[in-house]
Amino acid sequence: MIIFDKVSKKFFNDTYGVKKVSFLIEDGELVLITGPTGSGKTTLMRLITKEYQPDEGRILFNDTYLEKIKPRLLPDHRRKIGVIFQDYRLLPESNVWENIALPLLIAGKSQKNIEERVTDLLKLVHLENKANLFLKELSGGEAQRVSIARALATAPAVIFADEPTGNLDQETTLSIIRLLKKINELGTTVLLATHDVVVLDDLKDTRKIELKDGELISDSHKKKIKSKPKKLKDEKKKLNLKKIKRKIKE
Ligand SMILES: Nc1ncnc2c1ncn2[C@@H]1O[C@H](COP(=O)(O)OP(=O)(O)OP(=O)(O)O)[C@@H](O)[C@H]1O
Numbered sequence: 001m002i003i004f005d006k007v008s009k010k011f012f013n014d015t016y017g018v019k020k021v022s023f024l025i026e027d028g029e030l031v032l033i034t035g036p037t038g039s040g041k042t043t044l045m046r047l048i049t050k051e052y053q054p055d056e057g058r059i060l061f062n063d064t065y066l067e068k069i070k071p072r073l074l075p076d077h078r079r080k081i082g083v084i085f086q087d088y089r090l091l092p093e094s095n096v097w098e099n100i101a102l103p104l105l106i107a108g109k110s111q112k113n114i115e116e117r118v119t120d121l122l123k124l125v126h127l128e129n130k131a132n133l134f135l136k137e138l139s140g141g142e143a144q145r146v147s148i149a150r151a152l153a154t155a156p157a158v159i160f161a162d163e164p165t166g167n168l169d170q171e172t173t174l175s176i177i178r179l180l181k182k183i184n185e186l187g188t189t190v191l192l193a194t195h196d197v198v199v200l201d202d203l204k205d206t207r208k209i210e211l212k213d214g215e216l217i218s219d220s221h222k223k224k225i226k227s228k229p230k231k232l233k234d235e236k237k238k239l240n241l242k243k244i245k246r247k248i249k250e
């Protein structure tokens with residue numbers, strides 16, 4: 001579950017990336033994040049990955065408030081979020097197989113584990129026959145499928161796709177959307193930031209969070225933020241317990 005509770009991020013020049021944004025996304029949802037250029041879509045992603053810290057408000061990811069994550073545990077947090085970019089961000093000197101294997105190598109997985117996982121991922125994105133190719137030998141759609149496989153490598157709970165179809169033609173765009181839908185159906189929460197009309201039209205009935213100038217202006221299937229998440233209640237209990245113990249000592 002992801003909760004944004006009145007989250008604002010202001011940059012040094014006083015522009016807001018996002019401003020008092022609140023929403024709740026449940027596990028397994030597919031959600032479109034839309035809005036014109038500069039509306040705050042990428043800022044939202046960077047807040048979730050903790051590249052940015054909010055100036056106001058709190059973000060809950062699963063059962064953890066992001067401000068509580070210690071720097072040494074940041075890589076663990078980031079492995080829970082697979083990010084897909086418009087420009088693929090693949091390593092040009094590495095082939096398809098190596099690009100997909102990289103996050104697993106970094107996570108210290110065994111050779112056997114890596115081989116099995118990369119084989120499965122190549123099947124999922126239908127690139128079994130392209131494992132030895134390099135970025136310059138791939139079409140845009142294929143490159144994006146490699147980047148999707150890489151994002152899925154560590155089996156993240158959430159995929160954040162930031163304008164994944166920005167460089168693709170209509171037909172390839174629709175094939176990438178089909179793939180993201182399939183990944184969602186297999187259980188991963190998918191957040192899809194886009195202002196591509198082909199995507200918006202194809203996913204008409206999907207939940208849509210709309211941003212403008214950093215503010216959330218509509219949420220088509222708004223979920224009520226429950227009174228207080230469990231974790232917060234537990235924290236409060238702990239605090240009370242401390243108070244009581246202090247009182248007893250006094
Ligand atoms: N690192 C930064 N420093 C200063 N301002 C920033 C920074 N990152 C984003 N902004 C500003 O925050 C606002 C939101 O930017 P953001 O990149 O989140 O928009 P976006 O919706 O992703 O746009 P696009 O569709 O063009 O990718 C913009 O006004 C932008 O100029």
Ligand SMILES: [Mg+2]
Nearest residue numbers: 041042043162
């Ligand atoms: Mg952006």
